Amino acid sequence: MSSPLLGVLVLLGACHHETASGGPPPPGSSGGLGAQLQALAQRMHARYGGAQRLEEAIARSDLxxxxxxxxxxxLLDEPDVLPTWRPYFEAVAETARQLETSGDxxxxxxxxxxxGVRCAHCHDAxxxxxxxxxxxVLAAGSATMAEHQKAALEMWEGLMAPSDVHWRAGALALTTVPLTMVAQAVTPSSEQDVDDVAKVRLYARRALDAGDHEARAEVFxxxxxxxAHCHALLRDR
Ligand code: HEC
Ligand code: HEC
Structure with missing residues (x-):
């Protein structure tokens, strides 16, 4: 709980120092800094939670x-951050706005x-x-949808943090999804369902080879x- 706050403090503190030594204090940096930092950490949590809910809505094909x-x-804006970081927040907001009007x-x-890459860029910078x-620890050949969901979120965390360990753990779990998965579910199977399972495995294998942020974002x-395709198919059947 305290460590992320400390991180924000170190980050903004360091920047403040840099700027302050060369000129006038940047706007928004004076007074109530403690409160601002706490607010920033809270909003970061909110952003993360919002992104997770977004992932699930997309996975369920709920446009x-x-x-x-x-x-x-x-809407998660950071009006008080130093100008250096504004473009990073704006890049996130812009992608979110594009998503908000996406047609399919x-x-x-x-x-x-x-x-996810936009988040990662700022975390890197x-x-x-x-x-x-x-x-x-996801069992190899994880079959339940709860496990699919967990693995996908693990990959998302790996993408945005960024964290190699999380990315690979999630991907690895999805490389072995049993092809008979849908037969085990309540709905009857079809050719297309099997295609989707095969695709999940394929993309998961590609994910293991994807080295940089952009390649990972694309495969994700x-x-x-x-x-989403499989869920839409089953729902509209
Ligand atoms: C402008 C830079 C910036 C952008 C953009 C950004 N972050 Fe962050 N994020 C940070 C900083 C700085 C920290 C603090 C890290 C630390 O504790 O050292 C952080 C921390 C976090 C944390 C850990 C918070 C905690 O309390 O454990 C999460 C989760 C997170 N970010 C998610 C995201 C997600 C998701 C996005 C994109 C939708 C995003 N961030 C975009 C800079 C950014
Ligand atoms: C081949 C078809 C198929 C694929 C591919 C598929 N699912 Fe599912 N999914 C289902 C079926 C069928 C259900 C409903 C029955 C169930 O929960 O097992 C479901 C339900 C879910 C649910 C809701 C579970 C609940 O408890 O409400 C989530 C979340 C989910 N899937 C996530 C995912 C994620 C993430 C992926 C991709 C990594 C994925 N699914 C890939 C067929 C599929």
């Missing part, structure tokens, strides 16, 4: 809800991948060290679009 959640993420779930899934819980978008 209206995805639009609503994207709107929430787009595949486009939304791709944009969600982009959102600011040297932010996110303290994530260790990846949960394709993966999430596949989750």
């Amino acid at each position: 209206p809800r995805a639009h609503t959640e994207a709107h929430t993420v787009s 779930i595949t486009a939304a899934a791709k944009l969600f991948g982009t959102l 600011s040297g932010a060290r996110l303290v994530l819980p260790p990846p949960s 978008g394709s993966l999430l679009a596949t989750c």
